């Protein structure tokens with residue numbers, strides 16, 4: 001059935017190129033240094049127009065800013081502090097926020113920020129207590145920053161943590177929220193969809209039932225594709241270095257799952273990502 005649809009489309013628009021790809025979430029600066037420029041230089045050959053380069057902390061934010069200067073338009077940096085790591089001192093966090101204030105016009109978004117679901121789970125499994133409160137406090141500070149500067153916010157917040165993130169976003173009137181690689185309950189998913197938040201699918205959309213189910217339920221106007229590279233994937237991607245071109249496979253999987261034409265879905269993902277990150281405005 002899909003083949004028939006594609007054939008029809010080919011007849012109608014024989015020379016139209018598919019929409020470009022945008023990787024909505026990747027840690028470019030976490031690739032080995034010698035591979036970062038190679039990866040970025042290879043994007044044009046894979047029809048990748050841009051990547052949203054999220055940051056782990058201040059040094060990572062600085063590195064992504066430098067990459068965005070070397071590859072203008074291609075690397076769209078987001079600055080923040082990844083929650084799955086120990087918190088630095090208040091003074092170090094103040095430095096990060098001061099730096100973000102100074103570079104606010106260079107950032108497409110605040111991120112990656114959120115709550116440490118996996119670290120907390122691991123601590124609890126080891127019988128070690130885990131204090132979530134300072135992470136919630138820090139996330140609220142990032143939410144306020146995003147609201148003040150009218151920036152989208154990139155969230156690592158899964159399962160019950162997503163509800164805490166929703167509470168903070170709602171409290172501060174922040175509506176431009178992207179829950180990357182989201183997993184969570186039906187109730188949370190409905191709340192996020194209602195609030196016009198976005199989600200993105202990684203290459204595990206090809207083989208993870210939980211993610212495949214989400215893809216069929218979430219509003220198609222609020223979805224994007226990402227790799228979270230250099231995070232490695234399984235299934236058909238086993239042993240491969242994660243590359244933004246894999247978002248094409250994510251889009252193909254989504255089109256099959258939802259029974260829509262692949263070219264149309266590729267355009268949809270492109271439009272969604274451009275709109276969410278206001279990429280035309282930069």
Ligand SMILES: [Zn+2]
Nearest residue numbers: 025054112228
């Ligand atoms: Zn990430």
